[in-house]
Amino acid sequence: MASVLELNDVSVVRDGNRILDSITWTVDSDERWVILGPNGAGKTTLLSIASASIHPSSGTALVLGEKLGKVDVFELRPRIGFASTALAKRIPADERVVNVVLTAAYSVTGRWNETYEELDVKRARRVLAEWKLAHLENRRFGDLSDGEQKRVQIARAVMTDPEMLLLDEPAASLDLGAREELLQLLSGYASAPSAPGMVMVTHHVEEIPSAFTHALLLANGRVTASGRISDVITAENLGSTFGLDLEVTENDGRYTARAR
Numbered sequence: 001m002a003s004v005l006e007l008n009d010v011s012v013v014r015d016g017n018r019i020l021d022s023i024t025w026t027v028d029s030d031e032r033w034v035i036l037g038p039n040g041a042g043k044t045t046l047l048s049i050a051s052a053s054i055h056p057s058s059g060t061a062l063v064l065g066e067k068l069g070k071v072d073v074f075e076l077r078p079r080i081g082f083a084s085t086a087l088a089k090r091i092p093a094d095e096r097v098v099n100v101v102l103t104a105a106y107s108v109t110g111r112w113n114e115t116y117e118e119l120d121v122k123r124a125r126r127v128l129a130e131w132k133l134a135h136l137e138n139r140r141f142g143d144l145s146d147g148e149q150k151r152v153q154i155a156r157a158v159m160t161d162p163e164m165l166l167l168d169e170p171a172a173s174l175d176l177g178a179r180e181e182l183l184q185l186l187s188g189y190a191s192a193p194s195a196p197g198m199v200m201v202t203h204h205v206e207e208i209p210s211a212f213t214h215a216l217l218l219a220n221g222r223v224t225a226s227g228r229i230s231d232v233i234t235a236e237n238l239g240s241t242f243g244l245d246l247e248v249t250e251n252d253g254r255y256t257a258r259a260r
């Protein structure tokens with residue numbers, strides 16, 4: 001299986017602080033990873049490397065086989081699907097949902113020209129249907145609920161058939177129904193053989209979609225555990241990562257955690 005991400009001894013230093021410290025990590029195209037860790041652990045910074053948004057201060061990072069620092073990131077980034085709240089904030093509130101998704105094919109937010117290929121429009125509609133958004137295609141993005149907006153962001157991220165999909169806290173701020181609906185859709189997407197390598201950052205084990213295969217735990221910029229999800233999401237590993245005495249349970253690939 002080809003690797004979509006290969007980090008070797010990667011560190012990121014900002015203002016003299018080592019916010020990522022000697023990370024060595026490989027994501028293969030048939031793996032779906034979740035990253036968990038306390039606030040400030042470095043999760044978003046790690047996704048910034050994976051999305052070719054920043055370069056390591058030291059170490060080497062191969063993204064889709066291309067070495068950061070040696071590759072034109074403007075050619076690399078369109079091959080990566082990325083959904084995050086920071087990106088969503090750049091979507092104009094009055095943009096129609098279908099255009100939010102469609103403009104991904106042109107790597108812009110905000111509709112900028114009226115001549116889209118019919119094929120792209122068809123694909124945007126198919127993706128909207130897959131993410132249960134077809135009935136909202138003509139609504140303004142800013143008028144959607146949080147749950148609907150999150151699904152639109154992911155639909156936009158998968159519109160271009162990315163070779164790697166990165167999701168930064170896709171279920172944050174969702175109510176129980178919206179979270180469960182999103183997790184079901186993510187699980188369905190992740191279990192398709194054609195799905196790309198995936199990495200999702202979350203704060204809660206309850207937000208891990210059941211089809212996810214691997215987990216990486218981070219604390220203070222360092223990896224505290226990584227590997228197959230059932231080996232990593234344990235009371236011992238999460239307890240030492242979060243500095244808590246925890247009880248962790250698993251049921252059909254879904255996890256819960258509580259302080260003891």
Ligand SMILES: Nc1ncnc2c1ncn2[C@@H]1O[C@H](COP(=O)(O)OP(=O)(O)OP(=O)(O)O)[C@@H](O)[C@H]1O
Nearest residue numbers: 014015017019037038039040041042043044045046
């Ligand atoms: N450009 C920067 N300059 C200085 N410090 C930074 C910079 N970017 C991030 N940091 C710091 O690095 C640490 C890791 O930040 P990061 O956002 O990656 O953590 P996180 O695990 O995603 O946190 P959260 O769970 O709160 O979103 C934080 O202490 C943050 O303040």
